[in-house]
Amino acid sequence: MIQLPQSRESDFESIEKAVKDCTSLADLSSYYAKLIDNYERLNAKYFFSQSFSKDYVYEQLKNFASIRSRELFAIPFGVKDVFNTKVLPTTMGSEIWAGFKAGNNARIVDEIVDRGGVVFSKTTTAEFAVHYIPAGKTLNPHDAGHITGTSSAGSAVAVACGALPIALGTQTAGSIIRPASFCGVFGFKPSFGAYDRTGVLKTADTLDTIGLLGSSIYGLRKTFGATYQKDWNYSNSKRYSEYKEKYAQKKTLRVGIITDQFKGYSKYDSEIRADFDQLIESVCGQDVTFEKVEKIEFINEIHPLHATIYNKSLSYYFQEEYSHGTAMSPLMSEMIDIGNKISARDFSDALSKQPMYRSKFDPVFEKYDFLVTSSTATPAPKLGEREVDDTCLIWSFFGYPVLGVPVFKSKEQNLPYGLQIVAPKFCDFPLLSFGQLIIDRLRSKSTV
16 A cells, blocks of 8 residues: 655654754754664664764764754764774674774765764664675564565664664665665665765675665755765766756656566565556656556566676675685675686676666666656565565666655555666656655645
8 A cells, every 4th residue: 555654753854953953062962862862772672773872973063063054964874884984883794894993984974974964873784785684683663573675774774763864875786775665764776876985895896886765855865965976076977967957847757667577577566566556546647647668678687697797796805704704694605606606708798788788778768757666576575585586686787876765555564665766877866856746746645
């Protein structure tokens, strides 16, 4: 069924207003004491925090006077534990790196800090941002017996339970959109290259993408607008504003539907397919038209190509960690074993098909402004169950921006799941605006 997210005091907008109302450092510190208490209480229940220091949080607030006018003034950010942070440890979900301090911030962390944001905590991640999450850690706040998704799970849980309004994540396959879907929050994977990845764990160079998980599109848009790379060193930066202006002039949006073009769609939960159809009927209007995209057979070749690139890259980047034997999870070791058996020729061939297939898919966006599909094939599976393949990694493979919108809830399982919206590369701002249009339209119809 369609169920829209509810407003909370922990949402980005509420916190933004509250901190702006603080007229002194004492006021701000008093307000933050409540945020800290809330965070610690919720973490004791859902275990999403990897490292946290009250003293460090309060130390950052001492810059009150100098950061008060900045775009992200005193917004508390969760930072997935694959980003370097100057003060808090960066362990990448592995006991091998326990206690490691990088001594510097990742570029994106500095961008947030420079704009007044607060590095509130490091959130849990799967081991080396891949798959393995230890039992009893990072619990789904909707049902602890179900998984939270892949590696950005700690960030998703922190937002979902109301501990933080926004958090950094990364996606190489589906590590933002899946946790967002399973935990019922907004997930935003920008265009590949929108953020500088300096100081961020590498797993696959042509796939790794920095993104955000948040309580609202407003927070995603404000953070992205403040922090994406737009100076002269980034030659594509002007294209984001060009797309923004182009889409602002459109009176009608054409939206393509992706369902059974992906062969795995036949395994999607029947409730998800029915809810997806219902949503399209609810949003469709004179200004938004929907049409099923013609068959695109080659998208069904992408999962094995992605696996070749991913596994081979893991076997290269984690040779040293692999030598630690049982200190690495069997799941990660198995993926590296697979990667070690992939030849350089097969890896190179898979890499060459990445830009080739994207150039074959790009013409779809000559006909459609956006594409829509469900975020995941099912609501969150039970612990120990395998996830059903979905389309998330296809869009990561292409480098397109993607937005996960939490608009569904299963009647059968009482669990959330999301709508996935895909846009052409560099069309990040129109993508966020279209996501908000869907939320607003569904909200207006629910009150009629």
